[in-house]
Amino acid sequence: MAKGKVGKTVGSLGDYLKEQRVGARLSLRQLADQAGVSNPYLSQIERGLRKPSAEVLQQIAKALRISAEQLYIRAGILSPDDGVGGSVELAILSDTGLTERQKQSLLDVYASFLALNAADGADDATPAGAENDAEGTAPITTEIDPDSDNRVTNEG
Incomplete structure (x- = not known):
C-alpha cells in the first residue's frame, strides 16, 4: 500500500516537472544538460518510473528556476503540514557534508x-522529564573541569 502512495507521489512529481519544463520552453535534453543528469534518467523521473534524490531535485529546481522546496513536497520528502516550513528538513537537505543516504x-x-511526540502529546500533556521535577528530584548534570579534563557530576 505504501508503494502505491510513493508511485502516486512520484507520478505527480513527474507531471509537475514536465509542466514546468514545457512552460520554461526547454526540451528534455536541454533540462537534463542544465541539471547535470542524463536524458534517460530525467525522462524516467517525468514518467514516474524513478524517484530522484533531494540533490537531483535541487539541481532540477535550479535549472528550472523554481523552488526546490516545492519539488521536495511533491516528491514526498517534505510535508506541507510542517508548520515552520520544514526548517529542520531543509537544513538536512541542504547540508553538503552529508551523503544522500x-x-x-x-x-x-x-x-x-x-x-512519536504527536502520539505522546495526545496521551499525556506532561513534558518529558517533568515527573522527576514534580517529585523533588533535581536533574543530574555533567560538566568537564577545564583544569583537570575530568568530568564533574552534580546531583542536586
Whole structure:
C-alpha cells in the first residue's frame, strides 16, 4: 500500500516537472544538460518510473528556476503540514557534508520523532522529564573541569 502512495507521489512529481519544463520552453535534453543528469534518467523521473534524490531535485529546481522546496513536497520528502516550513528538513537537505543516504536516514528519524511526540502529546500533556521535577528530584548534570579534563557530576 505504501508503494502505491510513493508511485502516486512520484507520478505527480513527474507531471509537475514536465509542466514546468514545457512552460520554461526547454526540451528534455536541454533540462537534463542544465541539471547535470542524463536524458534517460530525467525522462524516467517525468514518467514516474524513478524517484530522484533531494540533490537531483535541487539541481532540477535550479535549472528550472523554481523552488526546490516545492519539488521536495511533491516528491514526498517534505510535508506541507510542517508548520515552520520544514526548517529542520531543509537544513538536512541542504547540508553538503552529508551523503544522500545519511540525509534520508536523518529525515526518517526526525519524522519518527515527530510522530512519536504527536502520539505522546495526545496521551499525556506532561513534558518529558517533568515527573522527576514534580517529585523533588533535581536533574543530574555533567560538566568537564577545564583544569583537570575530568568530568564533574552534580546531583542536586
